Amino acid sequence: MDFKDLLKWIGAAAFVLIFLVFAIFWVMFHRGEQGQFQQGGYSSVCGKVPQPYASIFDGAAKKYDIPAALLAAIFSCGEHAGSWPDYNGPWGTSSAGAQGPFQFMPATWNQYGVDGNNDGIKDVQNIYDASFGAANYLSANIKSSEGSFEEKIKKAIYAYNHAQWYVDQVYKCYQNFLCAAVATGCDDPQSLMKIYGSSKEEVEKQLVDVDFVGKTVKFHRLAAPYLEAVSNDIKASGISYDFRRIGTFKWRGNVNNPSELSLHSFGIAIDINDDTNPNGSTKTDIPQGIINIFKSHGFRWGGDYQSTKDPMHFEWLGYDCSGNLITK
Numbered sequence: 001m002d003f004k005d006l007l008k009w010i011g012a013a014a015f016v017l018i019f020l021v022f023a024i025f026w027v028m029f030h031r032g033e034q035g036q037f038q039q040g041g042y043s044s045v046c047g048k049v050p051q052p053y054a055s056i057f058d059g060a061a062k063k064y065d066i067p068a069a070l071l072a073a074i075f076s077c078g079e080h081a082g083s084w085p086d087y088n089g090p091w092g093t094s095s096a097g098a099q100g101p102f103q104f105m106p107a108t109w110n111q112y113g114v115d116g117n118n119d120g121i122k123d124v125q126n127i128y129d130a131s132f133g134a135a136n137y138l139s140a141n142i143k144s145s146e147g148s149f150e151e152k153i154k155k156a157i158y159a160y161n162h163a164q165w166y167v168d169q170v171y172k173c174y175q176n177f178l179c180a181a182v183a184t185g186c187d188d189p190q191s192l193m194k195i196y197g198s199s200k201e202e203v204e205k206q207l208v209d210v211d212f213v214g215k216t217v218k219f220h221r222l223a224a225p226y227l228e229a230v231s232n233d234i235k236a237s238g239i240s241y242d243f244r245r246i247g248t249f250k251w252r253g254n255v256n257n258p259s260e261l262s263l264h265s266f267g268i269a270i271d272i273n274d275d276t277n278p279n280g281s282t283k284t285d286i287p288q289g290i291i292n293i294f295k296s297h298g299f300r301w302g303g304d305y306q307s308t309k310d311p312m313h314f315e316w317l318g319y320d321c322s323g324n325l326i327t328k
Helices: 003-030 034-038 053-064 068-079 106-112 127-143 149-160 164-177 189-196 200-204 224-237 288-296
Strands: 207-212 215-220 257-261 269-272 299-301 313-316
Touching: 053 068, 053 127, 068 127, 068 149, 068 164, 106 127, 127 149, 149 164, 164 224, 189 257, 207 224, 215 224, 224 288, 288 299
Parallel strands: none
Antiparallel strands: 207 215, 269 313, 299 313
16 A cells, blocks of 8 residues: 555545544434424314314414414413404404404514415404414514423513513413323333433433422423423312322332333323322222323323322323324
8 A cells, every 4th residue: 555545545534533423422412302393393272272263273383383272372361361252353453553363563464464364365354364474473483582392482472472471371371272192102211212311311401390289390391381281270170189299200210110211210200199099009099080180181190000000100191202292
C-alpha cells in the first residue's frame, strides 16, 4: 500500500468514525422522545359536546391537528359562559369589536379566517368558518410555543385571551371534553420505555403534580390530564370514599412478575388504600362508581386482572405500543 492509498484509507476510517460518534450522540439525546411528539395533535371530542358542534369541531380539529376538545372548551367555556347556543346564531359583537361564534377580532380573522364550509366565503359569523379559523389560529400558537404539550395548550389559550382566569377556566373544560382513552393500550414495559422514558431519571423529569381528590401526587405528564379528569369526576359525583393511602410513581419491579418493570415505574399507575384493597384479594372497598370513573378515562383496574387480582391498582393504558392515543 503506497502513501496515497494509506491516506485514503485513513480518511475513510475517520469518516466512518465521525458518523458513528454522531449516531451515538443522536440516539442518546433522542431516546425516549417518541411519546412526546405523538402525544400532541388531533384527538376527537367526547359525548359531552352536543351535535352539531361535536362534528364541526372534530372536522376542524382534524384538519389542523389539534384536540377537538380544545375548540369545544374555547367555544363553550371561554366565549359562551359554559352554554351551547343555537349554532345558527345570531352572534353578538363585543364592546372591543370581537365578532362571531368564536369572537374574532377583525385583524386576527383577516390572518387566520378559513372557508370551513367551502362556499367560497370566509364568514366570521358562520359556525363552520369560525370553527376552522379558530382551529387554524390555535394550531399556529401551539406549533410556535415551547414546552410540553400541556404547556403549549395553555399558551395557545392565553394567546386567545390574555387573562389567567380565562386560561384556567378553558383548560379545565378542555380536560373535561377530552375523549376518554380506551383502557386496552400498551402494557409492555419495553415499549412503554419508548413512550414514557427508559430510565428512572428520564421518567422523573416528566412527572408533574396532580391534585387527586385534594391530595398532590406525581404522575407522568402524558397521563396526568386523565388522572385529573378522574379526580374532577369523582368530586362531581358526590361519591363518598376516604382516599387515605395513595401511591403513584416508583421505579421498581412488578410485584406479581418481578422480572418486569411495574407500570408504577412510568408514572402511569396509582394504588389506593393498599391496606383495605390488598394485592391478591378478590374483595375491594372502593365503590363501583369510582372504579367506573377510572375506566371511563382509560384506566385498567387491577381487580379485573385474569390472574392475580390487585384491587388497589389502576393503570392508565391510553396509548398503543407505538405511542398513538387510543380513543373511543
